[in-house]
Amino acid sequence: MNCGELFYCSYDKAAETLHNRTQLSEIVLSKGISKKDELIDFLREELKHAFECDVRFWLQGSYKSHTLIKPVDKFSSYDIDVGIYLFIDAEEEEVESNDVKETLKEALSSYCNINNEAKLQESKNACEGLKFTTFLTIDTPIYFKTDNNIKLATNEGWVDSDPKSIQEWLTNGYSDNSSRALMKRLVRYFKAWINVKWQGSGHKKIPSLAVNVLVAQYMQKRDREDESFIHTALSICDALESTLIVNNPLNGSNLVAMSQDSATFAHQKFDELKQVCLQCVDSSDFQRAISFSNLFQHYFPQITLNTDEGSTGLPAVVTVPEISICRFDKNGDHVENVTADKLSVTKGDSLTFTICNQNAFHVHASAHWTVRNVGVQANDANDIGHKVTGRLNENHRRETSYTGSHTMECMITYNGVVKGFKAIHVQVKPTRTLKKKRVYKGRRR
Template sequence: MNCADMLNNLDSSIDTLHTRTKLSEVILKKGISKKDELIEYLRAELSEAFDCRVGFWLQGSRKSHTLIKPVDKNSSYDIDVGVYLFFDAEDEGLSASEIKSTLKYALASYCEINDEPTLQDSKNACEGLKYSAFLTIDTPIYYIAHDNATPMLATDSGWVDSDPKAIQKWLTDAQDTDDKRALMKRIVRYLKAWINVKWNGTEHKKIPSLAINILVARHLKQFEREDDSFIHSTLSICEELEGFFKVENPLNGQDILTLTYEAEVFAHEKLTELKAACLEANDASELQKCLIFSRLFEHYFPQIELSAFNRISGLPVTVTVPELTINHYDKDDKHIRTLNINEVTVKKGESLTFSITNKAHFNQYCSAHWTVRNIGSQANDANDIGHKVVSSITESHQRGAAYTGSHTIECMIFNGATVVGANCIKVTVKPAFPVLRRKKIFKGFRR
């Protein structure tokens, strides 16, 4: 098991961390279509409202090609569209708050004629829309006084010198080869996936995507192996943030993080865990390293091979395989069968309940980490690559069969931070109503 290949592989058909973080083309095209529709509406509304030329420029993760799948099917991904007013707003006596309010009114008007998006709560530096499926569109608004002027961003606290085009150029120029630029983007995606799972379910503000881009650009370490590149780039980032928790905008020196005290404390805790994991992985065997990355990235990471699990050095001498009982139910929740096997085939719409039958073999304080990994185009196009649930070993885990394809459900037993057991079930989901081909009967040649 080569851990580097589980992060990234030249064969795009292989399930890797990189492929599992990338948005599907179907989802991306839908988002681009909605973005284009909104741009055309705002172009007409704002050009009339301000009597000036209005321009638009993609920025953020979409522009830097570091968009990733949301953490689960109930979350969304963001497209940032900068709105540019080509006139001197301050010279005309217009405040940043007035500009933002006008934009917000235009977005609200758009929602009145389009029932899919709703208006987001105002943010300090932008307004935006939340769509009913998968997507938010943020629309920061700027004015540019003349051709050579720096864009001025409208914020709740006034006008701010901000140039996303210049930031994007800085990020592109930070590396001197295309291979390094591609590696930088992949490591940004990996770190964003880690943030998604570790911040999921908390109220704390995430480390901003721009900060991650800048940190990786400054600390990129290129090795022959992808896992070594990630480990050493991440260690360098963690060590910098340990000493000075600040990420400066390379153009103006302003701090990009702007987290509350509580959010900063939480970020420090997670970064300390990340550093410890990378230090452990640096000296680990291939299988140990895969296990460490699987815990870091959860369902974003592809399913690791558990057949050699008992031979992992550094784990307890005795590793007990949790015996899993599977109860299979039809779409009407009628029980079909009970199984004790490592592979099961079901139809779409049916469900499975997994439970640990040899729970007495584990310490009562152990916890079960159930990780579902969905694989295939249907799950990919639904932005649902899986999830993780932590429960006691006495609790069962229920899973509906929603997407055709081959999926896995992994059960890892933890005693504190130590893995004491692991098992994995392969689940193949077939269409609910397979078409039966009827054998054609030869009736002779027509005259």
Template sequence: MAKAAHLFSGNAPDSLINRVTPTAEQREFLQQQWNAMRDYVCPKLQEESGYPISTWLQGSYKYGTLIRPVHINEEYDVDVGIYFQWEKKDGEAFPAPEQLRTWVQTELVGYADECSDVRKIEDPAKERCSRAVYNMRFHIDTPVYHLDPSTDARELATLSNAWEKSDPKPIYKWFKDAASGSAREQLRRLIRYLKGWAAVAFVETPESRPSSILLTVVVTQAYQEGWGDRLFALCDDEDALVDVVVRIHKRLFASREVRNPVDDNEDLNRMPAGAWDAFLSNLQSLDDAAARAVDAADEAAAALIWSEPFSFLMPLPEVEAVEVQEEASGRAVMQIPDVVITVYLGDSKVAHATYENEVPNVGKDCWLDFRIKNAHIIPDYATVEWTVRNAGQEADGIGDLGHRQMGMRLLSVREHTSYIGKHFMDCVVRLNGQVYAVRRVPVHIKNILRAERNPPKPAYTKFISRLRRRR
């Protein structure tokens, strides 16, 4: 049974779904930007070509599974098809694919000259779309189609002057029909969770990162397979995620093929053969974490297990520390580490303030040195993880949700303050893969010039977690 369910989509102050999902304001902003581009480009394309022009939103935004950028250099991706409409008749000449692409590229360049929010139009265009890159960390891809209104058939115009059979509507209808009501909303959350996992798990092997459409299809089909188990009650997101991960793991270890559910001739798995082993390795780690999370003794233990594949995206219980005790004896397996934080203003080499286990007030552009004070308690071969979990509007806006450093007896790390808000530096000590102790260090970055030297000591709470040793 789920132990950390409310950290996924429940009433936790900082849930996983909130960390990966764009806010309503961010989604509305993306829609406004596309509308502005459409209102400029489409009338000009119709005037230039003489054909009716229509558009259709597609991709993750259309599916309701868009996730926010989780790394500082990533962008939102919005996909909107541009459709030139004409009825094909024998003996009549019509524009070639390359001509449609040239018209669209030209009008996008003209729009960029008029709109200060657009940083550039990628040139040359991509084989299957043009791309407008915006200053606000997102881009809009515009695949171009011919739509025959008499047959409702669509063809994709490629830059190499070929027509490709491609129609995004049938697979969207398949997805929409896969679930309804609260089940559909849960399915969308599950897809977002696994997109978030893919965003952090494949940083070192980007060629092994599964595509959005591949994840959408395998999660949806796994969710449909588990329908009988949810016949009488909709399970929580954590249990549903475990079930979906187990099914996907079994499926993809048996075969790498992922057929398009509306076109059996298309394999959606376009991952290079050499990248597949790295993908399976990460999928195995996710499956292993899911199995251990089910067996976890309590919320803290489950959350820490999920944090292995989800890294800084997975929230932890909002407590000061986690003391891990032996399940049989009730004794702590080790003392909780105390963390000393030294604050340096800007590039100064002189320490401005020193805190222990919390930074209650600090400004931007400071360096913080985090150091385990009682280093003698750290076992010789223990791994120490330092995970930054950022929160707040500034971190969200720049797309910097966190990062992680780890190493054997890594007793200290240095970080820079950049975003106003309450953030966490989480220090986790593991031995042989098992958590031995956790210290959560809240860092309150405020719009102040300097840190307070002698702040009042806050009231702390401590969470007790039971350790079940793996045999």
């Protein structure tokens, strides 16, 4: 597999790729769709009587554009946006947007009273919404629609907004199916990058709509998927370098409205992305894979270093870290200490990883431990992995919660340069119940 096929493999749709690892589990998505349908059925009657007008619904956002991705971890959620349309002229009838949002909030609260999986989100300027216990958030922006106007209810009043038209603009941006499919995949890659780089930062993320518009405007179609990503990213970074503005192609409004601190943080991340992509332009496949593994973290499929080939073409990988693995069973009893590239364990065991040859690296180097979970159980639990960064002398412990084949990657960096790399494959087997042998006691008389 070349690096492009680690992004997307057209001849093997079941291959472990960045594209596949961003996909939501069918079970998780089907549950979300069921909850979405259930909520719409409830709101259809509730709001029809509350507003005394025709009420209709239109899906929008990532669900509508088919660019949903798996949440960054098992504690996060994915969004389904359900647009609610009131067929009245709210401005002419002097209906306040805040009153409309408050009525919607009361309806959502009533839904929560009969569905203990849902709770109200904190109100946002442009929508209300629900947070479910099963990885799902449903946002419900509400509009009024006439023959001449579509306006969105916000805390500041009614504002022009037409998600249907922007969706049509995105859909019609490219006429051939292959370009449309590539555009959607690239959007997912950028959203995965944003998820991991903004995680825990406290800064506002680049909105999904802005990502869609940027990719549609600056997409570079190349023969290889990694080349398409690299050159699309470089074009986007250049476009945003002077100012963080993404204009709505229909009305010119800025789709990226955020505080100065959040804008500064975003500029830093785009600068980092540009540097990585520039380095990748003339790099080997493995060097690119190393860079993208660091860029996308656990979303990216596991890469391996074939030690039989030596370090040919891998000048950045100076030393392979020697890693000791201390294994405990589910009762906390010590089982073994091993140093191996592959390990078979029982579900419920815990593993502690320690770098033994710490002196081979600079004392101020960083160790990046990335867990990559693979398989149906991890996928359905929305838990494909995580990354933890620490010092070389810090141990890293992980539990074995899902049956299947998983990896622990250790990447050692100093001053932004990769100095060490190793991937350990961990096969997790289900627990077994041992049955005692039946002892033959002779034939009954």
